[in-house]
Amino acid sequence: MKAIIINEYGGRDQLVEKNVNTPKPGPKDVLIEVYSTSVNPVDWKIREGYLKDNLQLKFPVVLGWDAAGVVKETGSAVTKFKPGDEVFTRPATERDGTYAELLAADEELVALKPKNLTFKEAASIPLVGLTAWQCLVDFAQIKEGQRVLIHAGGGGVGSFAIQLAKAKGAYVISTGSEDSESIIRESGADEFINYKSQDFTKAVQPVDIVFDTIGGDVQKNSYKVIKPGGVLVSIVSPPVQKDATNHSVKAGFVFLDPDGKELAEIGKLIEEGKIQPFVGEIFPLTQEGVRAAHELSESHHAKGKIIISVKE
Numbered sequence: 001m002k003a004i005i006i007n008e009y010g011g012r013d014q015l016v017e018k019n020v021n022t023p024k025p026g027p028k029d030v031l032i033e034v035y036s037t038s039v040n041p042v043d044w045k046i047r048e049g050y051l052k053d054n055l056q057l058k059f060p061v062v063l064g065w066d067a068a069g070v071v072k073e074t075g076s077a078v079t080k081f082k083p084g085d086e087v088f089t090r091p092a093t094e095r096d097g098t099y100a101e102l103l104a105a106d107e108e109l110v111a112l113k114p115k116n117l118t119f120k121e122a123a124s125i126p127l128v129g130l131t132a133w134q135c136l137v138d139f140a141q142i143k144e145g146q147r148v149l150i151h152a153g154g155g156g157v158g159s160f161a162i163q164l165a166k167a168k169g170a171y172v173i174s175t176g177s178e179d180s181e182s183i184i185r186e187s188g189a190d191e192f193i194n195y196k197s198q199d200f201t202k203a204v205q206p207v208d209i210v211f212d213t214i215g216g217d218v219q220k221n222s223y224k225v226i227k228p229g230g231v232l233v234s235i236v237s238p239p240v241q242k243d244a245t246n247h248s249v250k251a252g253f254v255f256l257d258p259d260g261k262e263l264a265e266i267g268k269l270i271e272e273g274k275i276q277p278f279v280g281e282i283f284p285l286t287q288e289g290v291r292a293a294h295e296l297s298e299s300h301h302a303k304g305k306i307i308i309s310v311k312e
């Protein structure tokens with residue numbers, strides 16, 4: 001099958017098109033014919049080798065951790081899916097990636113694709129959706145009526161997080177540049193803060209939860225707007241616990257844990273019309289296409305999710 005692989009860590013020129021062996025599904029695996037995948041910042045962070053001390057990956061590595069497609073085959077112990085099912089998944093990080101025509105994934109990490117989404121739209125959801133869910137619902141235990149600040153609401157995680165927080169009944173404030181204002185407002189944010197022209201620590205009234213998708217000074221300064229007893233959750237860097245204690249804030253770092261059950265919950269919210277995908281640029285599954293998709297993601301200013309179309 002066709003896949004885009006890397007043979008070693010490095011720049012975008014490491015991404016090459018290759019014919020590789022078709023993955024063999026284990027007893028609990030479904031073999032998925034991938035129609036669409038998406039690009040997340042973790043793809044190029046792994047490509048560069050930034051996570052090599054944390055992940056045991058064997059070269060050649062197929063990158064990509066979002067997929068939407070159709071079940072082609074099921075392992076002998078699979079109970080939840082059958083050939084022909086339309087599914088989406090955030091597969092395990094240390095197995096085959098999704099820049100490929102076929103993917104073997106544990107059925108526990110797979111969910112039925114929301115009926116109202118195309119494959120391209122569905123591929124934009126699992127990684128960012130599960131990340132936002134595990135930060136806001138599992139870690140921060142978001143409640144109706146709470147005030148939430150979401151940094152980078154124009155990004156893949158941020159635009160999903162705004163919608164999830166609104167679906168849970170929160171009041172949402174989000175930061176972005178003027179280029180992100182329309183996505184942030186369409187996602188349902190109650191307030192938009194332009195980080196280029198406004199200091200969020202002065203513009204934002206105290207909040208119960210800050211969702212940090214930026215790190216560095218943005219994370220440090222976020223304590224200034226969190227109420228005592230509030231929550232800071234980061235997906236970029238672990239907060240310094242001493243700072244959190246000094247501000248009487250519960251602070252933590254979340255690295256998403258793939259989960260098909262939570263993905264199915266997310267699918268329900270999408271079918272109920274509470275969350276919509278934001279698909280940005282679409283690239284083909286070619287060496288040039290994937291290199292261009294990584295370049296856009298590495299800019300930190302992509303608008304909407306970057307999709308790679310594998311099969312029309």
Ligand SMILES: NC(=O)c1ccc[n+]([C@@H]2O[C@H](COP(=O)([O-])OP(=O)(O)OC[C@H]3O[C@@H](n4cnc5c(N)ncnc54)[C@H](OP(=O)(O)O)[C@@H]3O)[C@@H](O)[C@H]2O)c1
Binds near residue numbers: 178235
């Ligand atoms: N720990 C985990 O499990 C996990 C999971 C997913 C993602 N992540 C990490 O979380 C980060 C965000 O991921 P993503 O997929 O949402 O990235 P993304 O889609 O590439 O984010 C791009 C967005 O960031 C906005 N942005 C850039 N600088 C900003 C700033 N200073 N203030 C506010 N907005 C800013 C840009 O808006 P403008 O163009 O308007 O500036 C753009 O809309 C990445 O570092 C990623 O690796 C971690």
